[in-house]
Amino acid sequence: MRIKQTLLLGVAVAAAAAYLTIMPLNAQVTIDADDIGGVVTGPAGPEAGVWVIAETTDLGTKMAKMVVTDDQGRYVIPDLPKAKYKVWVRGYGLVDSAKVDSEPGKQLNLTAVKAPNEKAAAEYYPAIYWYSMIKPPDQASFPGTGPTGNGVNPNIKSQGQYLDIVKTNGCVTCHQLGNKATRTIPAALGNFANGHEAWTRRIQSGQASTNMVNTIDRMGTQAALKMFGDWTDRVAAGELPASKPTLQRLCAVAGCSIRPLRDVAALSIDASDLQADPAHKGLLILTATIRNRAAYPIGYPYLELTLTDAADQVVVRRALSPPEYVSGTVNTTTGIAPNGEIPVKLFIDASATVQAGYRLYLFFP
């Protein structure tokens, strides 16, 4: 659809060359003197949704601050105390990039490093993915038959009651399980024939050993040591979590190309306006609202802007991709929500053009 509007833009002066620069406010990362900011690029272009971490040991306490990149791979780590920082990129499907030296007030573009294989990628999964690999005794093991039977404490009547100790009211009351320290057996602990033996030794270590031994006893010492030992044995043998963090899983299945329908008929431009910016000569402000009238998400269209002269002849035309016309914080890959609307605001440097009207047109390339 086309929307045509005419507006008065003051005195028209003849100009031969037509020239138009669209200045989306989001093209550059804006930072203050105490921020570090830039763009993260990976093998496939801007790297969206990855962490950028800044860490320092210059201050009284070791400090790390982390942020997530936007749709265009941009990041700003704000309000950092003055210090020298190591900065790097971490994300699902990646391995940590080399740590780069930087300081507040600097632009720093970074390169994300794709994980060479699944095993390397899994090192960065949250602990819970590894934790979910623990295999508790099956339903038939309850009620437990004790040390001379299946090793499960006879007080435990059901698998749910057992899991309650592994999860909410036992081990995880004090610390997570599944992080690197708990899913591996450190070599310094000694030499053991298997995980069961190693666990027998390990939970007797440290100031919390009494609590850990007591907790294991509530589950049934032998069955619990066997369960944890079997888990770390499988991890040591290279078994990986069966499921992956959502982002990575989606990308693996769809090759990162899941995208909403591209149906231009479902879209309309509900309101639009082009005004001269009173504060800046030659600058125009375009505002518009793009509406999705469908009951399902529709992809972000391209927006074509045409400036016309008094005789309705085209002075200049420019097609804008979604990241060029929406605010940098909006994720354009998920589409415009059902019955949703998108505000558009563009600053246009049209100082060298003469225009009397404009047209907006939506399309999918």
Ligand code: HEC
């Ligand atoms: C009362 C709190 C508490 C409970 C309950 C507890 N832990 Fe711990 N756990 C600790 C503390 C504190 C440490 C670290 C210091 C130490 O070694 O005492 C630790 C250390 C560990 C380590 C060693 C990590 C390393 O760095 O090598 C493992 C493995 C572990 N716990 C597993 C368990 C399991 C399995 C359970 C449940 C049966 C459990 N813990 C229950 C407090 C607890």
